[in-house]
Amino acid sequence: MSAEAAPVVVDAAAPEGMYYRVAGNDGVEFKVSELAIQQSETLNRLITTMCYTAEDVEKKDAIPIENIDGETLKLVFEWCEHHKGEAIPEDDDSVPKNVVIPEFDAKLMEIDNEKLFNLICAANYLNIKQLLNVSCKKVANMAKGKSPEELRVIFEIPTDEEDEAAEKAAKEAEEKEAKEAAKKKAAEKDTTDKDAEKDVQGTSSSA
Structure with a gap:
């Protein structure tokens, strides 16, 4: 802006x-x-x-x-306004988190996976403990009872083959870029050499 x-x-x-x-x-x-x-x-x-x-x-x-x-802050602050005045959970890892997702929170998190993960990252960065608890619980519920392949689809996790293909494509693109840069540099050097040669010839003719 x-x-x-x-x-x-x-x-x-x-x-x-x-x-x-x-x-x-x-x-x-x-x-x-x-x-x-x-x-x-x-x-x-x-x-x-x-x-x-x-x-x-x-x-x-x-x-x-x-x-x-x-877009993410809008969700965060809608949650904060709805839950304003409520007690903030204590940090106590010795107590298992039995998180129940309230109806308002469940509706707020009816969003696609990318937005949900952005919300989790925002809750973590802003240290909003209960929002982080319920959003992580949402992800846990999504993963519950799913096979590894189902989880790949739900969370859009690439397979090993897809990772290898992406890595290969990136490497090929990098090599192509390096070759083009070298070719351009060689062409510029050739032009410079020719210009220098012309200058020398011009000087010799004048003499």
């Missing part, structure tokens, strides 16, 4: 009261309520580091999230 273009602003769920402006890496901005932001430890740390206050919301630039796009 150009510097002159106005940002696209999306209200995750029409937050009331104190809110923050957060921008994805594609320039899409979101207004997110203070209570919803608390679901993300990463954003809470950013706000503290930036000394962001209620008076700064419209004065300062939006809080930048460089590696998450607007």
